[in-house]
Amino acid sequence: MQDLSAHHVGLTVADLDRAIEFYRDVLGLDVLSRFSVGGEEFATGVGVPGAAADFAHLDAGGARVELVAYQPEGDGQPRAELNQPGASHLGLEVDDLDAFYEDLPEDVPTISDPQTTESGTRICFLQDPDGHLVEVLQL
Template structure:
């Protein structure tokens, strides 16, 4: 794909959409994670909408959980049902959703005590590992939702993350 280098000025995010295999289980997971209830839940069956997704049709269930400044759309495609991607962080096209926290150590400990499985140890960016130095001292930890979507908690230092 070749696109023009002229900026399109897309600078505000509205939501992130996450395809899920079991909407009810995903609602329960994200409700526990965020402490928020869905602001919308419903169904859709539409060939025209499916075509916007590159699919012949779309029959789906969805729910939206709003964070401060970003919505999380959980979407269970019933027809056509898709296969799990088993996305890993190093696979092109994979993504992750990052949650900013004020007290990293307290949130990390609370999540571990609640049974969240982190993909590895928590990490603090150290001098000489990353440039620019704005990331120094930033704390991160990664985990997955029930379908393997990569999630992160972060306590940024300096100007590293919004």
């Protein structure tokens, strides 16, 4: 069996420019590349007839975040809650969670203010413009 290594975490978004703005300007991730993919092989590979999509790859300090906006847009179905099977979230680490939280724009939805868990990790969950959950943590 081949050895696996992580390449990216992918998030499907409705508006690529809006998502890039959030991840770049609010979370401070650097945009590595932007590109589009279509064609029969892509549609077959993702299992979506006629699929084409615009992509952006962002640097999250050792992890790559891939934002994907399908053309036409997705079905707009609500996302699973965090505690339900199939739910997902992106985890990003910071040195000072309280300072990060204080610097968040007021219009960024959060689940709570920073909390310290039983393990001693400080966490805060927020939502991106498409409702994806982002956990920001301090170890």
